[in-house]
Amino acid sequence: MTTANDIIRTAEAEICRPWPRYILSHADWAALTHASVTEPWTLLAHWADTVQAHALFLDPRALTIIPVSTPIEAGHYPALSPVLPGAAWYERMIHDLWGHVAQDGIDARPWLDHGTWPQMRPMATRPEPRTAIEPLLLADPDREGAMMLPLGPVWGRLDEAAHLRLTLNGSTVQHAEAVLGFTHKGTLTLMRGKSPRAAARFAARLSADATVAHSIAFAEATEAALDVAAPTRAVALRIVMLEVERIAGHLDNLTEIGRLADSQSVRTRCGLLRETLLRATAAAFGHRLMMDCVVPGGVATDIAEGGPQVILRALGDIASQLDSIRRLHDGPALALRLAGLGRTDKQLVAALGVGGVVGRSSGRAFDVRTMLSPGYAALAPRIATRAEGDAAVRQHLRLFEISESLRLIGAALDALPDGPLTVALPQASGEGIGCAESIRGDIWHWLRLDHGQIASVFPRDPGWALWPLAERVLEGADADDASLIRASLALPASGMDL
Amino acid sequence: MILRTPHPDPVGPADPETTASLAARLEAAAQARLGRGLAIRHVNTGSCNGCELELRALNNVLYDLERFGLRFVESPRHADVLLVTGPLTRNLRTALEQAWDATPDPKWVVAVGDCAVDGGVFKGSYAVLGGTGLAVPVDLTIGGCPPPPARILAGLRALLEANAK
Ligand code: SF4
Numbered sequence: 001m002t003t004a005n006d007i008i009r010t011a012e013a014e015i016c017r018p019w020p021r022y023i024l025s026h027a028d029w030a031a032l033t034h035a036s037v038t039e040p041w042t043l044l045a046h047w048a049d050t051v052q053a054h055a056l057f058l059d060p061r062a063l064t065i066i067p068v069s070t071p072i073e074a075g076h077y078p079a080l081s082p083v084l085p086g087a088a089w090y091e092r093m094i095h096d097l098w099g100h101v102a103q104d105g106i107d108a109r110p111w112l113d114h115g116t117w118p119q120m121r122p123m124a125t126r127p128e129p130r131t132a133i134e135p136l137l138l139a140d141p142d143r144e145g146a147m148m149l150p151l152g153p154v155w156g157r158l159d160e161a162a163h164l165r166l167t168l169n170g171s172t173v174q175h176a177e178a179v180l181g182f183t184h185k186g187t188l189t190l191m192r193g194k195s196p197r198a199a200a201r202f203a204a205r206l207s208a209d210a211t212v213a214h215s216i217a218f219a220e221a222t223e224a225a226l227d228v229a230a231p232t233r234a235v236a237l238r239i240v241m242l243e244v245e246r247i248a249g250h251l252d253n254l255t256e257i258g259r260l261a262d263s264q265s266v267r268t269r270c271g272l273l274r275e276t277l278l279r280a281t282a283a284a285f286g287h288r289l290m291m292d293c294v295v296p297g298g299v300a301t302d303i304a305e306g307g308p309q310v311i312l313r314a315l316g317d318i319a320s321q322l323d324s325i326r327r328l329h330d331g332p333a334l335a336l337r338l339a340g341l342g343r344t345d346k347q348l349v350a351a352l353g354v355g356g357v358v359g360r361s362s363g364r365a366f367d368v369r370t371m372l373s374p375g376y377a378a379l380a381p382r383i384a385t386r387a388e389g390d391a392a393v394r395q396h397l398r399l400f401e402i403s404e405s406l407r408l409i410g411a412a413l414d415a416l417p418d419g420p421l422t423v424a425l426p427q428a429s430g431e432g433i434g435c436a437e438s439i440r441g442d443i444w445h446w447l448r449l450d451h452g453q454i455a456s457v458f459p460r461d462p463g464w465a466l467w468p469l470a471e472r473v474l475e476g477a478d479a480d481d482a483s484l485i486r487a488s489l490a491l492p493a494s495g496m497d498l
Numbered sequence: 499m500i501l502r503t504p505h506p507d508p509v510g511p512a513d514p515e516t517t518a519s520l521a522a523r524l525e526a527a528a529q530a531r532l533g534r535g536l537a538i539r540h541v542n543t544g545s546c547n548g549c550e551l552e553l554r555a556l557n558n559v560l561y562d563l564e565r566f567g568l569r570f571v572e573s574p575r576h577a578d579v580l581l582v583t584g585p586l587t588r589n590l591r592t593a594l595e596q597a598w599d600a601t602p603d604p605k606w607v608v609a610v611g612d613c614a615v616d617g618g619v620f621k622g623s624y625a626v627l628g629g630t631g632l633a634v635p636v637d638l639t640i641g642g643c644p645p646p647p648a649r650i651l652a653g654l655r656a657l658l659e660a661n662a663k
Contacts, residue, residue, distance in 0.1 A: 114589045116589055116591065117588055117624050117625055119624055122624050122625075136589075153542075154541050154542055156539050156540055156571070156574070157540070158540050159550065160545075161542040161544065161584075161590060161593070182544065182590050182593070183584065183589070184544075184587055184589055184625050185544055185585060185587055185620045185623055185626055186624050186626065187620075187623075190619075190620065201619055202619065205546040205548070205619060206546065207546060208545075208546045208547040208548030208549075208550075208551055208644070209547060209551060255558075256554075271555075271557065271558035271559065272558055272559050272560065274555070275558045275560050275561075278555070288552070288646060289644070291548065291643065492547070494544075494547050
């Protein structure tokens with residue numbers, strides 16, 4: 001039987017750094033799709049440009065990343081979804097943005113395109129004007145029967161905009177369907193044709209609680225494409241920012257779960273610690289969320305004079321309270337509320353390539369910091385995994401990750417090298433891939449530069465793997481728990497709505 | 499462990515200029531609701547989630563929104579204020595209009611963040627209309643990307659004072 005590696009070995013490759021991108025015929029693309037299941041490889045991302053469809057695979061045993069492409073022929077390419085169901089949403093996105101049809105795909109319904117844009121296929125060489133605007137019809141909660149519970153897209157809870165349709169049997173969810181795309185902002189067209197420096201502002205605004213992670217993945221992809229490396233001081237400062245972002249994001253999640261699960265003390269204390277940290281961040285980096293602080297080539301500005309001390313003081317506050325916050329999570333109220341809630345299926349987590357806390361709470365240890373992210377090897381990040389896959393374990397992992405990030409920031413600030421903050425970016429052409437470990441797991445950016453301008457780009461947010469998982473997790477749950485499960489999985493919208 | 503109860507930040511006066519312009523506007527409004535707090539309903543029209551992160555911070559003990567009589571509610575039917583974030587994506591226009599229709603008069607609309615003010619960095623995209631004002635009348639804008647919680651709070655307090663006049 002032909003293995004995935006056999007197919008790759010005989011394929012032509014295009015220069016893409018640090019991993020060559022293999023060009024496959026339709027037959028080989030289809031064969032590779034099948035072979036990927038037996039290997040097993042993990043599908044990390046699937047996207048397109050005007051002439052090719054692309055897929056990014058991970059070989060978890062060899063720890064290599066394999067980008068592959070196949071030509072679009074007469075508007076078609078062979079679908080991945082019959083074999084890899086998680087690819088269906090990507091295929092719908094590709095159709096809505098470029099107009100390419102995934103031949104024999106399992107779901108051809110629109111995804112991002114809700115019928116409201118003035119043009120169809122906005123990323124195609126020639127987008128088509130839309131003649132009739134017909135917005136997607138949403139269920140009205142007052143008119144739907146008792147069997148259907150529509151939630152969102154606007155939740156009124158200081159949340160992201162996403163729509164969940166729950167089919168109920170009594171109060172139990174029988175079927176859950178996510179409808180996304182509401183926050184689609186046309187980000188990819190806005191990035192196209194710009195310099196990486198100008199486009200970085202959009203990468204930083206894909207998903208705000210992962211703004212540093214998206215900015216790093218985008219910057220690394222640019223640097224790879226141009227075959228340059230960010231200076232060591234910039235690499236260390238990126239680590240500090242990324243880990244601060246992780247702590248802030250996890251604290252936000254602990255606060256939110258505390259609120260939803262009626263734990264006033266967790267809510268109050270984690271909310272306060274988060275605010276203390278964000279104020280320190282503003283003092284050290286000039287922005288509470290560190291938006292635009294990471295740029296292609298390095299970092300935008302140095303850490304402020306006295307910034308390390310300010311950060312370390314805030315981290316000290318967090319460190320001194322972690323144990324008691326952990327005990328609150330072990331206390332009867334919270335432990336009972338969260339135990340067994342939103343349990344994930346190990347096999348599905350692996351098949352969808354779910355990363356981050358959700359993946360690690362369900363036995364999948366994958367974390368790009370341990371093998372791919374520059375500067376981390378010297379710090380030897382520790383990764384914890386559990387098998388239970390429920391909401392209780394996820395909060396414990398978040399607490400563990402906070403303590404580990406505290407250590408990583410301390411070590412990085414301790415050994416902060418001197419030197420320049422950026423490297424000059426040549427006005428050159430090239431193709432590259434970058435990644436970063438965000439609060440929700442691995443983020444991947446691919447881009448192609450043409451004489452210093454972005455010809456094509458795709459950012460893969462962890463939401464692509466989390467939402468298909470969430471639909472399954474919600475099935476069988478009590479409808480009243482939907483918000484808590486949503487928060488426990490930290491489901492995003494903007495990053496994958498593009 | 500710290501046992502000391504944290505105190506909310508000390509507060510200065512609400513921005514007088516904003517207060518004055520809002521007060522002038524309110525004179526035309528049907529009824530002044532003296533002495534009442536304001537119920538705020540958040541409407542996300544496509545934000546990157548940055549503005550939400552800072553809105554959520556308003557609930558923490560250092561800002562403690564509720565001490566001013568300001569509180570977030572989940573239903574537009576119980577709201578005095580629609581607080582809108584995001585560049586108004588075309589895909590969320592209907593949702594904003596529905597929320598506006600469902601909010602009883604008189605109502606305030608506050609656009610929070612550069613996106614909600616005029617589309618921000620997403621201005622000009624085929625997928626966004628470019629600001630709250632393109633679908634519903636806006637009473638107050640609070641710029642920033644995202645605006646820090648202190649600035650949002652100052653704006654909301656100005657609204658509260660105008661509402662009491
Ligand atoms: S104003 Fe800035 S932070 Fe707020 S939604 Fe827009 S891009 Fe995000």
